[in-house]
Amino acid sequence: MEVKSRALPSESCTGVANDVPIESSATAAKLAQQSSENHHVKSRALPSESCTGVANDVPIESSATAAKLAQQSSENHMNSKNGRNLFRFSERFTKKTKQTKKSKLRNDSNITGQSSVGDALKGVKSTVDNESLSGDEMGIVVSDHIGRGGARYDSKLSIGTGDQQTRSDDMGSGGPKSESLSGNIESLDWNKLMVEIRKVCFKYDSKGFIDKLNMSVPKSAIYGLLGPSGCGKTTLLRLILGLIKPKSGTIQINGKPPGSSANNIPGIGVGFMPQELALFQEITLNEALKYFSRLYGMSDELTLSRIKFLVDFLDLPDADRLIGTMSGGQKRRVSLSLSLVHNPPLLILDEPTVGTDPVLRERIWEHLVVLSRKESTTIIITTHYIEEARRAHVISLMREGRLLVEHSPQYLLNHFCVQNLEEVFLKMCDRNRSAIMPQNYYNTRSIDSSDNLVSNEKPKDKEMTDKMIQKTSVTSTKRVLTQTYKNGIRLMRNKPLLLFETILPTICIIIFCLCIGTKPYNIQIAVYNGEYDNFTTNGSQVTTLSTTFLRQVNNKTINLKHYSSNESAYNAVRYSGDTYGAIVFDKNFTSALFNRFVNQFKATDEDIDSSTIQFFGDFTDMIITETLTKALIDAELSFMRETMNTYLLINQDPLIKKQFRLYDPLVKFMDPPVYGSIDPNFRDFMAPGIIISVIYFMAVGLTALTLVVERKEGLLERSLVAGLKMHEILASQVLLQFFIVVLQATLLMIFTFLVFEVPNQGNIVYIILIVLLQGLGGMCFGLVISSVCKDENSAIMASLGSFYSYFLISGVIWPLEGMPPWLKTISYFTPQTLSIISLRNVMLKGWTIVYQNYI
CATH class of the missing domain: 3.40.50.300 (P-loop containing nucleotide triphosphate hydrolases)
Structure with missing residues (x-):
């Protein structure tokens, strides 16, 4: 067998072998020599300017006998990488040959002068078909002529006809194994x-x-x-x-x-x-x-x-x-x-x-x-x-x-x-x-009229x-409903989130009604009474006035703890922290108070001081302080009435009886008042603000992360490319979340007015309307946050920051009249302030939506 192989110019192609030896075993050489008269292979060098590593003209003559001889010689090399590549190449070539065997092939036994390696391979294919070779023999024929060197070239070899093409670099270059479109x-x-x-x-x-x-x-x-x-x-x-x-x-x-x-x-x-x-x-x-x-x-x-x-x-x-x-x-x-x-x-x-x-x-x-x-x-x-x-x-x-x-x-x-x-x-x-x-x-x-080689016909x-x-026309309404339906399915599948969004406002109002507004009770107060428990007048047993006063104290609100000395009672407040105050009576309290009433303007300073009840209080807790103050004032008024009635029964003095009303308070709070109760409850004041705040910020939470998450996961961009407009996405979110707000508001009303019996003097329809509008405003604010913020952390921080700011300056826990004038003006621009005022007026005053020409 005669084999000629020329080297590629070294300067033509960096990284490509300069010499392409054709390996053969001694046995194969002897066998090939016997058939060399009929079979030989000539391999020409590539032109240096092509830089492709593939011969432009490769005359190949082959027969079944040469293929068998080459197959015997290739068995010694199948364990090598090139051998395995050749085997895979032959299998693939066999498969493609069977698929295109019915196609018209050119029967040209002499392929000398062909302009490309692709045409040379077609000539090989024609020769193989004429020789009736098997698939393995056919693969080896190609391997003998081009396989051993082709594995080292990144060439533009292609096998087959039509659209089916295979790169020779698949045999060993590590490239993809599927069909190539390169070169087209x-x-x-x-x-x-x-x-x-x-x-x-x-x-x-x-x-x-x-x-x-x-x-x-x-x-x-x-x-x-x-x-x-x-x-x-x-x-x-x-x-x-x-x-x-x-x-x-x-x-x-x-x-x-x-x-x-x-x-x-x-x-x-x-x-x-x-x-x-x-x-x-x-x-x-x-x-x-x-x-x-x-x-x-x-x-x-x-x-x-x-x-x-x-x-x-x-x-x-x-x-x-x-x-x-x-x-x-x-x-x-x-x-x-x-x-x-x-x-x-x-x-x-x-x-x-x-x-x-x-x-x-x-x-x-x-x-x-x-x-x-x-x-x-x-x-x-x-x-x-x-x-x-x-x-x-x-x-x-x-x-x-x-x-x-x-x-x-x-x-x-x-x-x-x-x-x-x-x-x-x-x-x-x-x-x-x-x-x-x-x-x-x-x-x-070069633009040419014949450039259009691809069929413009679409598949059926x-x-x-x-x-x-x-x-089919897709209206904006249909797209909104489609988006809403999809969001609804996602929400229904996420049952923990759905349950959380539904019952959290109810849990908030339950906790509020249980913890806020109930008057403090069982307040610990220390007592030191310097008087004897009783004394005798004209042989009669008379109870001291200090004891009478203590009986007027509301024992549900105040729990009295008696101490043996003034110092121990004082220390119980100052050092131990067990009590919120200490009541101290002088040892001459009863007699001094009697002299004070009888002598009136002639009473001495000693009688006034001895008849005064001293209270040492812990005034760090405003609510408890106000509760104690009111309880002691009520006890004093009750004590004065009872003492005066007892004194009149004993003395029957007509002059004193006429002057009894002189000791009434100068200011009298009329009962019933114009609005509310003579004994107001802090819970009644806060309830409207809590309802508005819960609905508003739950609505903010429903939408604040919606666009942020969808944007981060690529869902928003995919929806926009599908044809959705941003206003349609926002409308679908509002439509779905508004249904959740309605459900939240319904549960909120049930527990507020039916379970905890928060007083309501207004129309329930107005209350529901105000609450739903506030929820709608919260959803819109949440969508604004979601549109502006780039990630979840910034959206959460914006939501929490706005919550605390609005909660403090909108009059939920403290009247607006207690704010500086400039801050009060700012509070009217927050989304909750006017809603809270309106709801409070409807619930506690019974006002309508339009009152005194103000909406």
Whole structure:
């Protein structure tokens, strides 16, 4: 067997072997010598300027005998890496040959002068068919001629006809094993662009991020947008989707800017898979697909057919299974299915393979190839796994907001004479190299009428989808109801949250009624009585007046503890802290008080001092102090009436009887008062403020985190791309949460007025109206917080900060009259102050909504 092999010029291709020896064992050499007269292989060197590592002209003559001999010689090398690669290559080639055997093949035994290795391989295939070789023999024939050297070249070898192509680098380069689309950039219709971007600039915080970027994506193409994290890929996609606006430049999709009704982007014209999973964990796969199909206006019949197709196409789990219970790989496929449910003409995927295992990554790319070929879907995919984009028609490399180059993967590999795209990216990062490269393929190609090589006919399934969607109009009301229904399902599935939101206001009002407003009782008071327990007058037993006074003290409010000395009673208040005050009577209290009454203006200072009851109090607790003060004053009035009545019965003095009313208080509080009770309850004062505060801040809590969480998980962005408007999202949240507020208000009214019997003098309808309006205001304020805050922590802090501020200055726990004038003016601008005043007037005064011409 005669074998000739020439070396590649060393300067033509960095990283490629300069010599390509053909290995053979001694036995194989002897056997090959016997058939060398009929079979020989000539291998020519590659031109240095091609830098592809693949011969442009490889004459090959072969027969079944040569294949068998080569097969015997290859057995000694099957344990090596090259051997295993050759075996896999032969198996794949055999499979493709059987699939295309019925195709018309050229029978050309002499393939000398063919212009490409691809044509040479077709000649080999024709020879093999004529020789009636088996699959294994056929694989070895190819291996003998091109396999041993091809594994070391990153070439543009392709086998098969039509759309089915296989890269030779699959045999050992470590690249993906599925079918490649690289090298087909010329087959795209560059006269019809799906996405066209010209001189687009975008800035974050006055800092340039995307600078004069040009980009062209033809229809039915897989366009790989590659680059490291943070280079601007996601920002560019958001510009295409119309989620953000460029500072300058133009973006057109199907010849129209994003947001135009002509291209329905955002809307049914695009399918978007964000970088995050962006899945509703509480609903099933079936419910999620139906939710998005309703947003797109798809009919029920079409929705069911698409669900069945996607479940089979993407190998999805059971459609009735909750998304939250699926594995990470299943969730990735579910996220992809949500972007495909309406069969969009444009599919945008933001790093769909990030965090996935190689098997799942391979399956996702297989799905994308099928979509591009069979569904005529234009696909823009971003990834920072640069090497996986070899199967794209076109790739563009981004760095620091700039597009370095836009071309086919194979062209870039050949141009830079490297074996992987990562090396291409590194070379493109060199400004000297990138300066001589054409940035955009669209600007350098020759536009020709024959450029349209891809069929413009849509698949029937896609045409049917577009027609049925166009016949169905999706009104804003329908989208709001669809969003509300989805949110309701999520809330019903989250039973702990639903229970918490429903009963928490009730728990708050129960705790308030049990702990707030009840008068303090059993207050410990120390007593020292310096008088004898009794004394005798004219042989009669008379009780001392000090004892009479103590009997008038309300024993439910005050618990008297007697001490043996003045000092011990005082120390019980000062040091032990067991009592809130000490009552001390002088030893001459009764006689001094008698002299004080009899002598009146002639009473001595000693009589006045001895008849005075001393109280040493702990006045640190205002509520207890006021309670003790009122209890002792009431005891004094009762003591005076009883003492005077006893004195009149003993002396029967008419003059004193006439002067008895002189000892009445100067101010008399009329009973009943105009409003309220003569004995007011602090709970009655606070109840309206507590009701308003609980409803308001529970409503704030219902919505404050809604948009924050959805934005963080990518759900908000996915909904906006599906065609929802922000006001529709807000309206759906208010509609659902208002139902929760109604339920909260109902339970609140029941426990407030029926269980704890908080007094109400007004119309219950007015009370419910005020409470519901306050809840609606709380939801709106929560949505404002959710829109402004970027994360959960800031939203929670904003909610808590506003709660304490409003609670303190809105008159819930203290009258507005106790505030400084300037702060009182500010309090009227808070959302609770006027509502609390209104509810308090309705409940305690019985006022209507309109009172004295004031609303």
